[in-house]
Amino acid sequence: MSSQKVYDKVDYFSPxxxxxxxxxxxxKVDQAKAELDKHIVDIVRWHFSAETGTPFWLEMAKSYKFDPLKDVKGFNDLHLFGAFEDDWLRGGPISRWVPKGFQGxxxxxxxxxxxxxxxxxxxxxxxxxxxxxxMSETLPDQYFPRGANWVMLGPSGPRRLRLAIEHLAQHRGGISFCVDLDPRWVxxxxxxxxxxxxxxYKEHCIDQTLSVLAGGHNIQCMxxxxxxxxxxDEAIRNGKLEEKYRSLGKKVPAGGLRSIKAAGIIGIFSGGTEFTPQFTREAYEEMLDNGEVYMTPTYGNTLMGLACSKPIGxxxxxxxxxxxxxxxxxxEVVEPKDYSKKVGYGETGRVLLTTLTREFFVPRFAERDEGxxxxxxxKYPWDxxxxxxxxxxxxxTTVVGVY
Amino acid sequence: MIHIPAIRQGNPYKSLEKTTLVHHVTGDPLAEVSQVTGSMIARDLSKLESARKELQAIPAAEMLAKVKLAGKLFATAELPLGDGIQSFEDYLRNLSGSTGAPIVFCRRNAGKVQYVLEHIDEILAGLTRGMDLRVLDQGHLVQDGRMMCFYPTTSSLGAILPSNSPGVHSLWVPSIALKMPLVLKPGREEPWTPYRVLQAFKAAGIPGGALNMYPTDHSGAGEILRGTGRSLLFGDSTTTDPYKNDHRVELHGPGYSKVILGEDAADNWPDYIDLIVESVCANGGRACVNASGVWTPRHGREIAEAMAEKMARVKPRAWDNPDAELSAFANPDIADRISGMIDGLLANPGAEDLVLKHRGTPRLYKEGRCAWLQPSVVLCDSHQHPLANKEFLFPYASVVEADQDEILELIGPTLVASVITEDVGFIEKLLSCRNIDRLNVGPLRTNILMWDQPHEGNLFTHLYKQRAFAQAPLKRHAGV
Known part of the structure; x- marks a missing residue:
């Protein structure tokens, strides 16, 4: 069962x-490149045309020495826009980012x-x-069963992640339980x-999760x-879930509840820049029963959406x-001092992100990450x-990975 | 290349993430060190109560014998190092190579670790004030007609260790003899000593579950401090301040140790110049027990000039020179920053570095990729000068004049004070002075070792707490 799509099919690209x-x-690489060039022309036309355009970009266009509607013919022309400055996103009015084509x-x-x-x-x-x-199309049903319920142990508040996970669960026919987590306070x-x-505060968040897990909601995904x-994992290994069961007057199942697997979780969708190979190995070997609980890392943020990973192991x-x-x-992975130059394969550079949807156009934004x-x-025939x-x-100068 | 794994319950763990140690002179890689995450540490800590019980089951006498054997092995045996083995001499060369401390210092400090291990009964007698150690076996006993009962405050001892002062290892090694598992975070450039001590313990028959070493980052260190019931934290005040109200963490920050001349000794200052210089300069001047201040009622300038004249002769020498007196900075930027900070503070009126004119060269000396800081003696015209009560990672001392009646109010927290006086009234004040941790009265160096007394905190009272205990006579029923 799947939720009904309310958006235009043109925005959806099945992996x-x-x-x-x-x-x-x-x-495939050639097909993807052609698809990207065509998409860029469509998106730039949408954001810069008088009928559908975005107020912010229409205003910016007045200072350009090029015509986005005529001169942008593909990905290689995006450099014309220069680098996106994240300060443009601070303060209002937020309505300047709403394309005319989507007003209302x-x-x-x-x-x-x-x-x-x-x-x-x-x-x-x-x-x-x-x-x-x-992204849901890339999740294996074996570990993220249709109809399974989820727990969202991540940031709440004015973040897209909570709603996105909730939608993912609903899209797959389940219900997502959430915790209260304010990363700004952390x-x-x-x-x-x-x-x-x-x-x-971390223990408070974990305690909320244990309550969800002990609540009898058949949570299988997280x-x-x-x-x-x-x-x-630390809390469950130290018997905190069993304590929660007892505090609720529930009997601890035979065999105990001393691992994430024993708690009933079989699939974990996870994200964050602290996802190092060593952490992944530790999680795989020591928290998730040598991969019996499936985990798929993702890299994403509010600006981009989310990037999937190759299977890990x-x-x-x-x-x-x-x-x-x-x-x-x-x-793109580019030279930190010259965003127009991609580094070679296997070489280190700064992550440059471009978002190309009809809701949001962000050309060449330098992320606070390298790789x-x-x-x-x-499966993904592009860089x-x-x-x-x-x-x-x-x-x-950055406090990372607080949640 | 040598690989230094983490040690988890006595077993080596090779991580996917490693740091590289380089030789401070050549820049050549010396070793890779496996790095682990805080989450792994947290997971392992939950297993340490069973490791403590394993140590608990070893009778005290047997435990002391094992620790003494470990001391011998530490200083003589070829012990495992990653996939290979390492001799004691190789250990010293590697330690010197990555830290910049001359081999002669490394040997001296390793000797302290060896001494503590081989004389563990003497050390524990100092920590427990001569208590019968069978109390650790059975939890209580009657000694000299008095009931003694102690219980462990924790399942493990954590230690966040520094890179720049190998002598500190003598502080945590008695933990095993006190039947307490170890959870060590080595300094980035100094995994060598903790690793070798743990290997010596293992070879001497200490159960592996009690032996843990986690090269890790700041957050991993936080996990150790959070997760071990008792710990030692070495570092500057930036590192230690967040934990100053946490009774579980014993802080080892700057020492601000001092030599103080009493009214009755000040006029005889020439007799004590060698003692003062030794207190400032011994072992490269990096230890918290090195004096960083000389306080006197008068003759400040003469004392400072005499110190400067002698300390100007202390020169950088190669790491393997047996006459080396200074440690190199493996990271020359740190030396640059320290010297710049001192110069900046000297710009405040009322202070003068007297060694500069005797030496004729700047404090900072660079050669190749290394840097040294040559000694400084700063004469301050007031205890309020910002350089009057500072401590740095090289032989540095301020000289400050103050009336004897005021000195104890002005010196601030002082790890070791060597007070040269025979004035009974002054000695009485010293004995009740709360600013001084370790007190030497008379012409004694600040860095003398007294193994029969606790040094910088008492590990025993950190790990065990006394309680009242009474037990009714046991009823022995026939047939039971």
């Missing part, structure tokens, strides 16, 4: 279109940052639904070096982050390679990125 193993990779539609605003000063805001209508339905505690309170996965040294949902978003450029592969971590020149 399965490249899953045919009989088509050669080189041909129900609109969400999602935020990132915001511990101090103005957060970055992004308005959204259906993109999170589209992104997560596309960042403040860490900046104050109040580690005791930060840990208490979203979480590396730190919270570890904390949940010991055969590949637990390497994590992400691929953006092209053509709706593109990841190694990965070659196209069978990817591996080893994603905070950009080294910014890392010392």
């Amino acid at each position: 399965a279109r490249f899953f045919d193993p009989t088509v050669a990779l080189a041909k 539609r129900p609109t969400y605003v999602f935020e990132t940052g915001g511990t101090t000063g103005l957060p970055k805001s992004r308005m959204v209508m259906d993109d999170f639904r589209i992104d997560y339905e596309m 960042v403040k505690l860490i900046k104050m070096k109040n580690f005791e309170q930060a840990n208490l 979203f979480t982050t590396p730190k919270l996965l570890s904390a949940l 010991p055969e590949d040294g637990f390497k994590i390679s992400y691929y953006a949902p092209q053509p709706r978003a593109v990841i 190694e450029r990965e070659a196209p592969f069978e 990817g990125v591996s080893g994603v971590r905070p950009f080294s020149e910014l890392a010392s």
Whole structure:
């Protein structure tokens, strides 16, 4: 069973279109490139035309020495827009980001940052639904059964993730339970070096999750982050779920509840820049019963959507390679001092992100991350990125992975 | 290349993430060190109560014998290091190579670790004030007609260790003899000593479950401090301040140790110059027991000049020179920053570095990829000068004049004070002074070792707590 799609089909790009193993990779790469070039022309036309355009971009276009409607013919022309500055997303009015073509539609605003000063805001209508339905096609039903219920152990509040996971669960016929988690408060505690309170807050979040797991809701799937996965595993291993059962007057099942697997979870969808190969290995070997509980890392944010990873496991040294949902978003790995130059395959560079949907156009935004450029592969015939971590020149000023 | 794994319950663990140690002189890679995450540490910590019970089951006498054997093995045996083995001499060369401490210092500090292990009964007598150690076996006993009962405050001892002062390892090694498992985070450049000590323990028959070493990052260190019931934290005040109200964490920050001349000794200052210089300079001046201040009622300038004249002769020498007196900075940027900070503070009126004119060269000396900081003696015209009560990672001392009546109010927290006086009234004040942790009265160096007394906290009272205990006579029923 699937929820009814309320958005235009034109925005949806099934990942399965490249899953045919009989088509050669080189041909897929060419197809993907042609698809991307065509999509870029469509998206730029949408955001810069007088009828459907986005107020912010229409205003910006007045200062351009090129005509976006005529001069942008494909991906290689995106450099004309220069680099996107994230400060453009701070402050209002948010309506300047709503394309004229979508005026009147129900609109969400999602935020990132915001511990101090103005957060970055992004308005959204259906993109999170589209992104997560596309991603849903890549989840194995064996580990993310249709109809299974989920628990969302991640940030709540003005973030897209909570709604996105909820939609994912609903799209797959299940219901998502959520916790209250305010990452801005955690960042403040860490900046104050109040580690005791930060840990208490983490325990508070884990305790909420244990209540959901003990509630008899047949939870089989979960979203979480590396730190919270570890904390949940630690709590369960230390008998906290069994304590929760007893505190609720419930009998602990025979065999106990001392692992994530024993708690009934079989599939974990997880994200965060702290997803290192070593953490993945630890999770696989020591938290998830040597892979019996399936985990798929993703890389994403409010601006881009989410990038899927190649399957992870010991055969590949637990390497994590992400691929953006092209053509709706593109990841490039570029020279930190010259964004126009891609680094070679396997070489390290800064992650440059381009978002190309009719709701949101973000050309060439320099993420706060770095990684190694990965070659196209069978299911995702375009460039990817591996080893994603905070950009080294910014890392010392960034508080990462607080949830 | 050598690979140094993490140690989890006595077993090596090779991580996918590693850091590389390089030789401070050549820049050549010395070793790769496996790095683990805080989550792994947290997971392992939950298993340590069973490891503690394993240690608990070993009788105290047998335990002491094993620890003494470990001391011998540490200093003589070829012990495992990653996939290979390592001799004691190789250990010293590697330790010197990655930290910049000359081999002669490394040997001296390793000697302290060896001494503590081989004389563990003497050390424990100092920590417990001579208590019969069978109390650790049975939890209670009657000694000299008094009931003694202690219980463990934790299942493990965590230690966040530094890279720049190998002598500190003598502080945590008694933990095993006290039947407490170890959870160590080595300093980034100094995994060598913790790794070798744990290998010596293992070879001596200590159960592996009690032996844990986790090279990790800041968050992993936080996990150790959070998850172990008792720990030692070494670092500067930035590192230690967040834990100053946490009784579970014993802090080992700056020492601000001092030599103080009393009214009755100040005029005889020339007699004590060698002692003062030794207190400042011994072992490269990096230890918290090195003096970083000389306080006197008068003759401040003469004392400072005499110190400067002697300390100007302390020169950088090669890491393998047996006469080396200074440690190199494996990261020369740190030396640059420290020297720049001192110069910046000297710009405040009322202070003068007197060694510069005697030496004729700047404090900072660079050669190749290394840097050294040569000694400084800063004469301050007031205890309020920002350089009057500072401590740095090289032989540095301020000289401050203050009236004897005021000195104890002005010195601030002082790990070791060597107070040269025979004035009974002053000695009485010293004995009740709360600013001083370790007190030497008379012409004694600040860095003298007294193994029969607790040094920098008491590991025994950190790990065990006394309680009242009474037991009714046991009823022995026939047939039971």
